[in-house]
Amino acid sequence: MSTTPGLAAAPHSGPRRDTTVEVPRGLAGVIVTDTEIGDVRGREGFYHYRQYSAVELAERRGFEDVWHLMLHGELPDRAARDRFVHEIAPLRRVPDAVRPLLAPVAEATRADGPLAGVKALLPLVGSAYGMRPLYDSTPRRRAQDALALAAVVPTLIAALHRLQHGEQPVEPRDDLGYAANYLYLVTGEVAAPERARAVEAYLISTIDHGFNASTFTGRVIASTGADLASCAAGALGALTGPLHGGAPSRALDTLDAIGSPDRARAWITDRVLAGDRIMGFGHPVYRTEDPRARMLRGIAYELGGDLVEFAAQVEREVVAVLADLKPGRELHTNVEFWAGVVMELCGLPRGMFTPTFAASRVVGWTTHALEQAADTKIIRPSARYVGPPPPQPVPAAG
Known part of the structure; x- marks a missing residue:
């Protein structure tokens, strides 16, 4: 079988071997550029x-x-x-x-x-x-x-x-x-x-x-x-x-699902035991309290009201339940939790x-x-092919 002049025949091999660099899934922790922002x-x-x-x-x-x-x-x-x-x-x-x-x-x-x-x-x-x-x-x-x-x-x-x-x-x-x-x-x-x-x-x-x-x-x-x-x-x-951006309203939905302060401990305990995520808590980057949550909590307290007191109780209960059921695991409120409270108090639907x-x-x-x-280099990463080994013969049309 002949090949096109000037082109080498495609190699019959497994996954390619070249100079690509292995990185974590989702590019977690990978530095991709410099920034002054x-x-x-x-x-x-x-x-x-x-x-x-x-x-x-x-x-x-x-x-x-x-x-x-x-x-x-x-x-x-x-x-x-x-x-x-x-x-x-x-x-x-x-x-x-x-x-x-x-x-x-x-x-x-x-x-x-x-x-x-x-x-x-x-x-x-x-x-x-x-x-x-x-x-x-x-x-x-x-x-x-x-x-x-x-x-x-x-x-x-x-x-x-x-x-x-x-x-x-x-x-x-x-x-x-x-x-x-x-x-x-x-x-x-x-x-x-x-x-x-x-x-x-x-x-x-x-x-x-x-x-x-x-x-x-x-x-x-x-x-x-x-x-x-x-x-x-x-x-x-x-x-x-x-x-990414859809969590503030979901954090308030958590408060709605709990309904009243007396139900907070039981509701949170059930979710933790079931392994469910509690919206408004945890962050993929912060391993301490989210500084935005701390600031917005303070703003919420300045605005005041029953919603603020309820949210604060739920926050305390989550910490307490985790201490009982999963000692050593810290889970802090993130920006969405208190952002939702602040925006609700300010009249935003x-x-x-x-x-x-x-x-x-x-x-x-x-x-x-x-x-x-300002950088003329296009961002063009690579992917690892994991499909069937190429090249396979192309079947004739039926």
Whole structure:
């Protein structure tokens, strides 16, 4: 049997042997690049945005300040902050070319919620803004695109949510900060300052968190040189997976399932003995208390109410049951547990918990995409083939 001139016959061998490197499943613990944006130190219970503690930023600075830090690498002074806020304000509005699409997209994605609609609209927003592939853009234009995209996503989320619940979208207000404006867009009412501040702290705490699945997805897309809207849409697709961004409402579902404080110990004991996962507890990175949970617990106590006391009791009971049944095993609350409590107290419906997460994380995604765009190397890992040994003869058509 002849072969094509210039091509060697395919070897009849088993699995290939080359210079690929074996890594853990899920790339756990594998360093894939360098970053100046931030990091998570799971054993220390600490994470940071650039050189600052993320939790301290959430406690002491506003969302726009931290956004400026992520995008430009430094915290702004008052004048720089005012300029940044002025730059953001007009970018919150949905582009004219996209406005007529809001209602039909909301209707088409009604069963799946606003994030499904945002995934559909992001490429259209990118086109409306004239976003070019990162490969063909200048650093200045990339930064402008990142700012525009992150500014409009909360407006899209809120508009789709309202349309899906029979209400008309409201226009962003330039006189409201990022978090207060978001609450206004969702509810149609100006939130009390303490509620706006509570949501702002949550939003700041979720801007970035290491190389999680959605951030890595966005960077992979950025490494191909694609436009920024595609990077954000891909990252958003990863976030919508229940193992990544879908847990805050499920943590509250745990409280609903328990029902009352007197049932907490028995309910938790049954779940632990059955080997079931208790939503809102445990984290794949932290081996100590999640610093975001600690901060949000404090915010919840400031807001107060029966829900807070109930949540605190459930938290204590989980720790106590584990001490009895699985001594030596520590399981702490994660960010989703107390985030759900805070958002519920601030008037956000449960169907908006993950979308609210996306409203802040888009700042992190776009920042990472810009950093990745500065590297011309495409992210292109390998996979180990484990199917039947090739090449097999191709059978003749019957």
